[in-house]
Amino acid sequence: MTGQFSACRIQRMLNCIEVEHLRVVRGGRPVLPDLSCAVAAGTVTGLLGPSGSGKTTLIRAIVGVQQVVSGRVSVLGEPAGSAALRTQVGYVTQAPSVYSDLTVRENLAYLAVILAASPESVSEVISTVALTDQADAQVSRLSGGQKARVSLAAALIGGPRLLVLDEPTVGLDPVLREELWSLFHRLAAQGATLLVSSHVMEEADRCQRLLLLREGRLLADATPDELRERTGADDLDQAFLRLIQSGEAA
Amino acid sequence: MSTRRVLATTRRVLRQLRHDPRTIALMLVVPCVLMTLLRFLYDGQPLVFDHIGPMLLALFPFTVMFVVTSVAMLRERTSGTLERLLTTPVAKADLLAGYALAFGLVALVQVALVTTLSLGLLGLQIQGSVALLALVAVVDALLGTALGLFLSAFANSEFQAVQFLPAFVLPQLLLCGLLAPRDQMATALRYLSDVMPMSYAVDGATRAAGSAGVSGALLVDLVVVCACVPVALGLGAATLRRRTP
Ligand SMILES: Nc1ncnc2c1ncn2[C@@H]1O[C@H](COP(=O)(O)OP(=O)(O)O)[C@@H](O)[C@H]1O
Ligand SMILES: [Mg+2]
Secondary structure, rough: OOHHHHHHHHHHHHHHEEEEEEEEEEEEEEEEEEEEEHHHHHHHEEEEOOOOOOOHHHHHHOOOOOOOOOOEEEEEOEOOOOOOHHEEEEEEEEOOOOOOEEEHHHHHHHHHHHHHOOHHHHHHHHHHHHOOOHOOEEHHHHOOHHHHHHHHHHOOOOOOOOEOOOOOOOOOOHHHHHHHHHHHHHHHOOOOOOEEEEEOHHHHOOOOOEEEEOEEEEEEEEOHHHHHHHOOOOOHHHHHHHHHHHHHHH | OOHHHHHHHHHHHHHHHHHOOHHHHHHHHHHHHHHHHHHHHOOOOOHHHHHHHHHHHHHHEEEEHHHHHHHHHHHHHHHHHHHHHOOOOOOHHHHHHHHHHHHHHHHHHHHHHHHHHHHOOOOOOOOHHHHHHHHHHHHHHHHHHHHHHHHHHHOOOOHHHHHHHHHHHHHHHHHHHOOOOHHHHOOHHHHHHOHHHHHHHHHHHHHHOOOOOOOOOHHHHHHHHHHHHHHHHHHHHHHHOOOHH
């Protein structure tokens, strides 16, 4: 009895995010009918699925800005969205959400005060996302990829323990995408947990674990290798298709 | 609520404005131009200008701040920055107070400019104290700011937000006593004008300009306008939701 209890507790500590029977209705439609999943601490987990499958909705529930009908979402052992989490969770929205009429530095300096982070952290995160040369440029004058990195830098302020990134690499050139994935793994090596969504399966191989979402349902929760093994497909795009087909056949 | 976060928000909003010099120029110059126009419209009738001038001193900052803040807050909501901010420790009251303070400071400059121009170059004559008239104008600007923040919650686009000017400000303008004295209106209109905050703003300006010292009636006007500010800000905070559908 005691053994089971502590095993349960340890599991909870290892999981950074736990979602149980989450139900979300948007615009009268059940977008997530009944979703349960978990994200292990210290990993880079990919949230993959076609456009409209509910990735953003799940992410919004995890960062606590989504109205939910029922179910439980806990983050770092606290209910999602609770006050204690507000300095612990960094959130990169799908569209860059920074003030385009401010400079990069002004944007980040504002958040640093709000998050009670040190003023030095501003220059640190600017160099982390390789925008030092653009630090004093107005965000509206930056390219799409640069804007996305400002949004990422904003989420890094204060050194959050969990980073939730909604399609952070979409529309970026391959070199930049590669740099960002390396950055994600560096952050995980330093102890952060990352949940990264994408609708491009080719990015799945950069994740340690994958959550595959389709029409608001969890299709698979596996490592890329497990997925290949299970479906007998070499490339993950193919694996995903086979999963869908076998799901429909069953 | 935290002073640090309120002031950081004020500084951020002012910085955004600083990057938009044309908006600053419009906010500061337009009231001066309109006042000058009015002065020459009533060129041969200085008494009319002296009667209408103080009312407009109260109306310009109210109207300009109303439009600017409702659009600014709407942008915050539609650009996703609000959703991001509400995942941080920022309180809704921090945001609204930060906005109100920022635009309140701009209103201070605006009122100082128009008042100086009107009483100096344009020769507006008032019996009351200049400082009191300016105070009324600044409080009116704060009211405009607070109502703009509140009403922006009901707009989904900048088109809609701008439409609140004719829908919400124009009726108040018609009934505030500028076009016809409030005590000569039909009873129903009189009641309507009694519940409109701008009526007290304009009455206050007229009274402050009309006689030196603080009369009881002026005090009532000021208290009503001042009380509407936190009420509108509170309603505005209530419309901001951390969790949205
Ligand atoms: N604000 C909204 N109101 C109503 N329905 C929405 C809203 N946002 C998204 N949806 C619907 O929810 C479903 C999932 O959307 P989303 O979570 O954004 O998917 P993804 O991020 O995977 O592309 C879609 O069918 C979309 O139409
Ligand atoms: Mg999405």
